[in-house]
Amino acid sequence: DTAVSQTPKYLVTQMGNDKSIKCEQNLGHDTMYWYKQDSKKFLKIMFSYNNKELIINETVPNRFSPKSPDKAHLNLHINSLELGDSAVYFCASSPRRGGHYNEQFFGPGTRLTVL
């Protein structure tokens, strides 16, 4: 009964490669997100999709391209990986209820290491 799942959990790759991370949520939420957590544990939003539409794009290099094939899935593709891309990437989802901005539920994270 996993709520937000990500694959893979670990990803080790060489500089210059292209890689993808997949995210799925079975909570029926409308909105999904990608966050990056750096080595100092600071969590920063990258992208958000609402009903498959991109609504937040936070000054992220265009080597990063999110794709949402449907409401339950949000994937992150990264081209030409650089050393500085090494981090933990978290997917999250949230419901829309009434006028309140609601809590986000996070996946287990994908630790990306670029060598």
Added chain:
Amino acid sequence: EDQVTQSPEALRLQEGESSSLNCSYTVSGLRGLFWYRQDPGKGPEFLFTLYSAGEEKEKERLKATLTKKESFLHITAPKPEDSATYLCAVQAGTGFQKLVFGTGTRLLVSP
């Protein structure tokens, strides 16, 4: 720009020794303040949402409070299993549910 500052950076407590974590924020139009717990190697786990000054929420040994400038997470009689990093985040303005996080407080509770 919206800012969230958490203190202390790290806190070491003995089991049963109550304390508080602080989250101060500077935002334009607070929509919600969120507390999360993060264990090593895991994703943040949602704890509380607070929407307006004066609001309080409780869950087991944890109690979150909110003023116009800051939030406190009070931990009463903590146990070793409460050891984790506690993250505070805010939603502000008209952003589509964007969360701005603080850098967290690492809590270690010793038996």
